[in-house]
Amino acid sequence: MVPDDVAYVNMWHYIYNNIRLVNYLRKVKSMDYSGKIQFKGEGEHIRLIVSESIPAEFLHEAINLAIDKARKLVGGVPLILDFKSRQLVQDDIFGLLSNVVCKRHLKIKEWRSSNEGSRELFSSMGFKTQERGRLYQGRGTLFVHRSLRSGKTIEHDGDVIVLGNVNEGAEIYATGSICVWGRLCGLAHAGCEGKDDVFIVAGCFDANQVRISDKISYVGPDTHWIGKSVKVYVAQGVIAVSELSG
Amino acid sequence: MNARIIVVTSGKGGVGKTTVTANISVALAKEGYSVVAIDADIGLRNLDVVMGLENRIVYNLVDVVEGSCRLEQALVRDKRVDNLYLLPAAQTRTKDAVSPEQMVELCEALRDSYDFVLIDSPAGIEGGFKNAAVAADEALVVATPEVSSVRDADRIIGLLESEGKKSISLIVNRYRSSMVKKGNMLDVTDVSEILAVKLLGVVPEDEAVVVSTNKGEPLSMGYSSPAAKAFRDICHRILGKDIPLKYPDENEGKGFWEGIKSLFRL
Numbered sequence: 001m002v003p004d005d006v007a008y009v010n011m012w013h014y015i016y017n018n019i020r021l022v023n024y025l026r027k028v029k030s031m032d033y034s035g036k037i038q039f040k041g042e043g044e045h046i047r048l049i050v051s052e053s054i055p056a057e058f059l060h061e062a063i064n065l066a067i068d069k070a071r072k073l074v075g076g077v078p079l080i081l082d083f084k085s086r087q088l089v090q091d092d093i094f095g096l097l098s099n100v101v102c103k104r105h106l107k108i109k110e111w112r113s114s115n116e117g118s119r120e121l122f123s124s125m126g127f128k129t130q131e132r133g134r135l136y137q138g139r140g141t142l143f144v145h146r147s148l149r150s151g152k153t154i155e156h157d158g159d160v161i162v163l164g165n166v167n168e169g170a171e172i173y174a175t176g177s178i179c180v181w182g183r184l185c186g187l188a189h190a191g192c193e194g195k196d197d198v199f200i201v202a203g204c205f206d207a208n209q210v211r212i213s214d215k216i217s218y219v220g221p222d223t224h225w226i227g228k229s230v231k232v233y234v235a236q237g238v239i240a241v242s243e244l245s246g
Numbered sequence: 247m248n249a250r251i252i253v254v255t256s257g258k259g260g261v262g263k264t265t266v267t268a269n270i271s272v273a274l275a276k277e278g279y280s281v282v283a284i285d286a287d288i289g290l291r292n293l294d295v296v297m298g299l300e301n302r303i304v305y306n307l308v309d310v311v312e313g314s315c316r317l318e319q320a321l322v323r324d325k326r327v328d329n330l331y332l333l334p335a336a337q338t339r340t341k342d343a344v345s346p347e348q349m350v351e352l353c354e355a356l357r358d359s360y361d362f363v364l365i366d367s368p369a370g371i372e373g374g375f376k377n378a379a380v381a382a383d384e385a386l387v388v389a390t391p392e393v394s395s396v397r398d399a400d401r402i403i404g405l406l407e408s409e410g411k412k413s414i415s416l417i418v419n420r421y422r423s424s425m426v427k428k429g430n431m432l433d434v435t436d437v438s439e440i441l442a443v444k445l446l447g448v449v450p451e452d453e454a455v456v457v458s459t460n461k462g463e464p465l466s467m468g469y470s471s472p473a474a475k476a477f478r479d480i481c482h483r484i485l486g487k488d489i490p491l492k493y494p495d496e497n498e499g500k501g502f503w504e505g506i507k508s509l510f511r512l
């Protein structure tokens with residue numbers, strides 16, 4: 001071999017090794033980042049919390065590695081992808097779709113982010129996302145020991161019991177059921193994160209709209225159970241009402 | 247002296263805050279108390295016109311706050327009633343010309359020298375309302391018997407409660423018994439049940455209010471129309487007298503024949 005050829009071969013060797021090195025380093029990095037992804041079981045689904053500290057270019061590799069590690073846990077269960085406050089761009093989502101979601105046939109229940117821009121992007125692309133600025137704190141039953149005046153909003157993960165009235169212009173969002181001892185004139189949304197085996201009970205029903213899960217029912221002023229004690233629930237996929245006797 | 251500082255507020259615009267402030271101020275002064283009425287509706291002042299004092303304004307609330315004049319210089323004395331003063335708003339400024347701290351300081355400066363300070367607040371729930379309410383110990387919430395007005399009053403009461411105001415009471419204005427009878431207007435019991443605060447009085451719809459507003463002479467100066475009577479009753483209840491509540495009839499005070507005529511129009 002002439003020296004020139006040796007140099008030529010060495011150069012390729014060098015490049016080849018370097019690419020392997022780069023890939024290797026990338027893999028190590030992704031492994032590192034995949035540790036920054038948390039899984040949280042939340043009843044019927046799993047929430048995958050993706051830390052903001054993972055750079056965008058490592059996003060799908062890190063998620064893939066994390067899912068690999070937790071394959072048994074994740075298999076077949078619907079996922080909520082929670083990107084926290086990260087501002088995603090359209091390319092990130094395309095990358096995630098082709099390299100993670102479609103490749104693995106994942107069932108995504110919801111794309112979540114506390115970042116307004118990301119949420120807008122999700123909904124503009126037609127993905128199911130949570131409503132604006134709704135954050136739930138605490139679980140279990142929340143007792144409200146007074147009437148809710150107009151303009152007051154209560155958001156709660158669990159059931160809500162109001163020992164008073166809910167005036168027009170007040171709103172309650174509960175992931176569970178809602179019980180209003182007094183008069184319900186404002187908005188009550190039970191099962192606001194999708195549960196529909198929940199109910200709304202009102203001592204005196206006087207609202208013009210009720211919501212359970214993703215269903216909305218408009219109530220006309222001459223509906224016969226206006227002013228009565230009622231239970232509102234979902235039966236056969238539609239909102240049903242029954243009067244409470246006694 | 248330790249003045250009672252009372253804010254008159256509503257949320258919704260045009261329901262009668264300024265009318266109530268002027269009439270209650272005059273009525274209290276006629277009972278012998280010293281009263282300052284403050285117009286906190288900066289930029290859209292009205293109280294001076296309703297009280298008929300617009301020609302005598304030299305300085306205003308913003309001048310006092312900015313130190314351009316002394317507080318006493320800005321107070322416009324009413325010549326018709328003893329011990330009644332108006333602190334007018336600035337028409338050429340906006341609500342941000344005054345801060346809550348400045349309002350507190352100003353009202354505290356009045357507390358030692360007067361019996362009552364009544365503050366007429368702007369409509370809305372923003373800074374202007376906050377400025378008007380911040381220094382007050384008590385609040386009079388004015389609502390008309392309409393759904394939108396009651397809902398806004400409810401919102402305002404919620405805000406006042408969250409600011410720690412202990413004494414909040416309600417005045418229902420522009421009540422029309424004939425419309426209530428026909429079911430076209432909310433009943434006073436409905437309104438006070440929803441708002442769940444003490445009902446201080448019910449003022450009927452009364453043409454005399456409009457006439458007196460245009461003349462710059464509040465009804466409480468000595469008229470005897472149904473609204474004038476209602477304002478006098480409210481004034482007495484503020485002073486702690488136990489006067490039975492009544493839901494006035496807008497036909498009351500009209501002549502016998504007019505009463506009959508409007509009966510037939512029903």
Ligand SMILES: Nc1ncnc2c1ncn2[C@@H]1O[C@H](COP(=O)(O)OP(=O)(O)OP(=O)(O)O)[C@@H](O)[C@H]1O
Nearest residue numbers: 259260261262263264265369420450451452455456
């Ligand atoms: N009881 C009444 N009967 C008839 N007219 C009334 C009555 N009360 C108020 N009005 C009229 O309603 C109009 C609005 O009243 P006023 O200016 O007192 O309301 P406001 O709440 O101060 O309004 P803003 O929110 O604009 O300050 C006025 O023209 C007034 O004369």
Ligand SMILES: [Mg+2]
Nearest residue numbers: 263264287292
């Ligand atoms: Mg006014």
